[in-house]
Amino acid sequence: MAAALVTDELYARLLANGARSAAGEDIDPRPVVKLFTPDAGATWLLTEADPEDPDRLFGLCDLGVGEPELGYVSLAEIRSVRGRLRLSVERDLHFKAEHPLSWYARRARQSGRIVTD
16 A cells, blocks of 8 residues: 555644744744655655645755755645656655755755755
């Protein structure tokens, strides 16, 4: 059976970070989940979900064109993405964030892509 793209536990953590941001707290959390296209170059390191619009996630987004950026993305849209071989987006089951999002963003700006190791 395929793993859920975002489990209930991971989603709860995304929402908790989103609630902290919505309350005005200046946070720089570690990414909660890493999503990627197995047959293309897209990667997302997500840290929070908007409590007012739970489909809206925030994180570091890299569509594989050398321009990773921080921003919001729709979970529904991520679920609809397909790569060259029509494979759907997957969750990196082995990803464990070691650093805050700002660290990954800095590395991505330097290398033109998300680097997690």
